[in-house]
Amino acid sequence: MCGRYLFAEPNIERFGLGQLEFEFGPRYNISPSQAVPVVIHQDGCNRLLMLRWGLIPYWAKDMSIGNKLINARAETLEEKPSFRNSLAQKRCLVLADGFYEWKSEGRVKKPYRITLQDGGTFAFAGLWDSWMSPIGQRINSCTIITTTPNKLIESIHNRMPVILPQDMESVWLDQNVTWSSEVHSLLTPFPAERMVAYEVSKLVNSSRNDFPECIAPVNSLF
Numbered sequence: 001m002c003g004r005y006l007f008a009e010p011n012i013e014r015f016g017l018g019q020l021e022f023e024f025g026p027r028y029n030i031s032p033s034q035a036v037p038v039v040i041h042q043d044g045c046n047r048l049l050m051l052r053w054g055l056i057p058y059w060a061k062d063m064s065i066g067n068k069l070i071n072a073r074a075e076t077l078e079e080k081p082s083f084r085n086s087l088a089q090k091r092c093l094v095l096a097d098g099f100y101e102w103k104s105e106g107r108v109k110k111p112y113r114i115t116l117q118d119g120g121t122f123a124f125a126g127l128w129d130s131w132m133s134p135i136g137q138r139i140n141s142c143t144i145i146t147t148t149p150n151k152l153i154e155s156i157h158n159r160m161p162v163i164l165p166q167d168m169e170s171v172w173l174d175q176n177v178t179w180s181s182e183v184h185s186l187l188t189p190f191p192a193e194r195m196v197a198y199e200v201s202k203l204v205n206s207s208r209n210d211f212p213e214c215i216a217p218v219n220s221l222f
Contacts, residue, residue: 001071002124002144002161004204005030005099006113007037008215011121012095014166015039016046024050028214029100031207032070038126038142039093041173051092055143056131057082063131066141072127074147074162074187083143086127091172093123093164094144098215100204101157111204112156113215114197116163123169125162125187150189152197163190 007027012020017039030036035050054066059081069082077083098115116122128142145162153160164172168186171177199218203209 001157001159002099002101002146003032003070004207005096005124005144005161006215007096007121008212009097009119009121010037010095011097012037012039012048014121015048015093015095015123015169017048018045020048022050026212027210028212029204029207029210030096032067034207036142037095038128039095039123039173040090040128041170041175046173049140051128052139052141053143054141055082055086055127055129056139056141058085058129058131060131063133063139069143071146071159071161072143073159074125074145077127077145077187083127086129086143088178089175090128091175092126092128092142093169093173094126094142095121095123097121099161100200101153101160103156111200111202112197113200114153114156114160114195117194117196122166123164125164125172145187147187147189150192150195152192152195153189156197160189162187 032054036053038049038051055069056063056066072083077087102109102111125145126142130140146159147162149160204214
């Protein structure tokens, strides 16, 4: 799964956005239920929104279902009622420049930061939906799609988030592109040779910690 990620050096220029409606700074430990930067394609252009992490399907009776839907398995997207509608109509880019996974060593779980080799911004394949609460409050939310791990990640964890190739992000966003073999082919492990991973402090275990020390290599802390 992907339960924590980061956007430490926000770079959104390449997503073809217009004037931003809000500003956001570096995030070092993004956690479920928080508002996260997401790009959708709407009315012919890309828009940046802040969506709640943890998908609440439009038909949900209450928002608590979102706590269980922070991730969506690529292998079963078409089968799950929670994701089927969004897969066809509401695909999105969840912006990041790294994520965390925990490696089990006996009874100890060690956190690792995983990034692209160049440290740049990338996009997770995501789905979003809009839910209206019983009191009339609209909540837009999202989930991150996961897949089987590549050679780098499999030594740490048995799942990894889907990172989209930059030249295919527009295809993922395009509402005119239906669920097809072309779209399905995007939901594969990102090449291991283009990624790096290193152990970080257990500071990231707490969602209250959201500062640069979270990404420092563990050996540099001593």
